[in-house]
Amino acid sequence: MALYLLFESASGYGLFHAYGIDEIGQSVEAVRSSVLDLERFGKAVKLTAFNPFSSAVDALNQCNAISEGIMTDELRSFLELNLPKPKEGKKAKYSLGVVEPKVGSQIAEVTGIPCQSNEFVQELLRGVRLHFDRFIKELKESDLEKAQLGLGHSYSRAKVKFNVNRVDNMVIQAIFLLDTLDKDINSFSMRVREWFSWHFPELVKIVNDNYLYAKLAKFIVNKSDLAEKDIPALADIVGDEDKAKEIVEAAKASMGQDLSPVDLINVQQFAQRVMNLSEYRKNLYEYLVTKMNDIAPNLTSLIGEVVGARLISHAGSLSNLAKCPASTLQILGAEKALFRALKTRGNTPKYGLIFHSSFIGRASTKNKGRMARYLANKCSIASRIDCYSEASTSVFGQKLREQVEERLDFYDKGVAPRKNLDVMKAAIESMVNGTTIDDDDNERTDASAKKKEEEEEP
Numbered sequence: 126m127a128l129y130l131l132f133e134s135a136s137g138y139g140l141f142h143a144y145g146i147d148e149i150g151q152s153v154e155a156v157r158s159s160v161l162d163l164e165r166f167g168k169a170v171k172l173t174a175f176n177p178f179s180s181a182v183d184a185l186n187q188c189n190a191i192s193e194g195i196m197t198d199e200l201r202s203f204l205e206l207n208l209p210k211p212k213e214g215k216k217a218k219y220s221l222g223v224v225e226p227k228v229g230s231q232i233a234e235v236t237g238i239p240c241q242s243n244e245f246v247q248e249l250l251r252g253v254r255l256h257f258d259r260f261i262k263e264l265k266e267s268d269l270e271k272a273q274l275g276l277g278h279s280y281s282r283a284k285v286k287f288n289v290n291r292v293d294n295m296v297i298q299a300i301f302l303l304d305t306l307d308k309d310i311n312s313f314s315m316r317v318r319e320w321f322s323w324h325f326p327e328l329v330k331i332v333n334d335n336y337l338y339a340k341l342a343k344f345i346v347n348k349s350d351l352a353e354k355d356i357p358a359l360a361d362i363v364g365d366e367d368k369a370k371e372i373v374e375a376a377k378a379s380m381g382q383d384l385s386p387v388d389l390i391n392v393q394q395f396a397q398r399v400m401n402l403s404e405y406r407k408n409l410y411e412y413l414v415t416k417m418n419d420i421a422p423n424l425t426s427l428i429g430e431v432v433g434a435r436l437i438s439h440a441g442s443l444s445n446l447a448k449c450p451a452s453t454l455q456i457l458g459a460e461k462a463l464f465r466a467l468k469t470r471g472n473t474p475k476y477g478l479i480f481h482s483s484f485i486g487r488a489s490t491k492n493k494g495r496m497a498r499y500l501a502n503k504c505s506i507a508s509r510i511d512c513y514s515e516a517s518t519s520v521f522g523q524k525l526r527e528q529v530e531e532r533l534d535f536y537d538k539g540v541a542p543r544k545n546l547d548v549m550k551a552a553i554e555s556m557v558n559g560t561t562i563d564d565d566d567n568e569r570t571d572a573s574a575k576k577k578e579e580e581e582e583p
Contacts, residue, residue, distance in 0.1 A: 127219035135272035137177035145169040160252035172260045174207035185279045194227025222246035293443040299413045300434040306406045313399045327375040336403045342396040348376040423507040426522030447512035455501035492536045524552040
């Protein structure tokens with residue numbers, strides 16, 4: 126049986142006829158040894174046809190199609206035009222060697238041309254790739270290199286743009302930065318407290334919040350200047366007039382040492398930096414909430430923005446998280462504990478990052494593991510809906526959250542939860558009708574109130 130080879134280059138499609146296989150040998154090793162010798166390899170393979178791409182855009186479209194295992198109309202017409210046509214009712218007396226098995230299966234399915242993609246074919250195509258510019262006399266080696274470089278850049282840019290549209294990498298960066306800011310703000314706030322406590326040690330016991338303490342340190346500067354006239358301004362900062370009076374009284378009888386004006390200016394500037402970081406942290410959190418509602422609305426509705434972002438970040442992307450089974454998602458973030466337990470033959474962890482969800486905290490000690498397993502199951506469903514659904518909606522996430530709430534009541538009070546099938550049907554109906562969960566609740570409340578009125582009427 127004759128063997129033809131389909132080679133996809135950056136310049137166009139090439140069709141080769143492996144007519145002299147006996148010259149180099151039928152084994153993979155024989156082909157591998159003859160690939161480097163063009164004179165020997167040229168006796169086994171010859172160019173049958175070459176179809177150049179019309180433009181760089183056309184080359185990119187063809188490359189994307191091949192990478193996804195799709196046969197384009199151009200490729201189909203090229204093969205049908207240049208391959209021998211079998212007689213009606215008879216099978217082809219040749220086969221087509223391809224690099225990608227997915228492309229080969231579609232070519233065979235659509236055109237009926239038998240295809241193969243094995244190690245022998247791969248080695249022959251490796252030789253074609255190595256000597257491709259020698260087979261086509263009009264094509265210079267420099268032109269082929271330029272075409273490969275341009276197509277490589279275009280293909281990479283297209284993939285990056287696709288990734289940006291998913292924007293889950295923005296969430297990963299935001300949650301990493303949020304964690305870093307939390308650590309930095311805590312460290313800097315401790316430094317402000319320690320530094321300003323040399324001057325006004327009593328303030329630490331009165332104000333516990335780090336942001337308020339930094340704000341007060343910037344406002345007070347020198348405790349000796351505090352007087353009754355500053356109570357309204359202090360009350361605006363603290364939000365409590367009694368606490369403001371307490372600060373003024375404590376300043377009058379403070380045991381702290383006096384600092385020079387230069388030292389007080391430095392404390393004030395550092396307190397301002399801590400305030401700026403805290404305000405930026407709030408803005409970053411709002412940005413994260415917005416992004417999570419755009420990317421994974423169902424996962425956000427179910428488990429919250431921060432925990433959902435941590436899961437996406439730990440998995441690497443939303444698509445990776447969607448591919449994780451519920452059992453993997455349950456212990457995501459507890460890998461060290463898992464492998465330590467497997468090594469020592471101890472108890473494996475029951476939960477990882479989902480432990481930070483409020484549902485796990487609300488469950489009783491004996492039900493925490495069961496609750497984690499159930500919550501991981503629902504998170505897995507929500508992430509798959511967010512990843513593969515074209516319509517952006519949080520209806521499923523809200524319904525899944527209701528199911529988790531019902532499961533908590535079942536564990537605590539024994540109230541039987543609704544079936545998953547009924548809940549999903551209700552979610553699909555509400556999505557099709559365009560109603561939200563709040564609208565459904567209001568309709569149920571109105572219907573029950575109307576029924577109650579009818580029963581009360583004589």
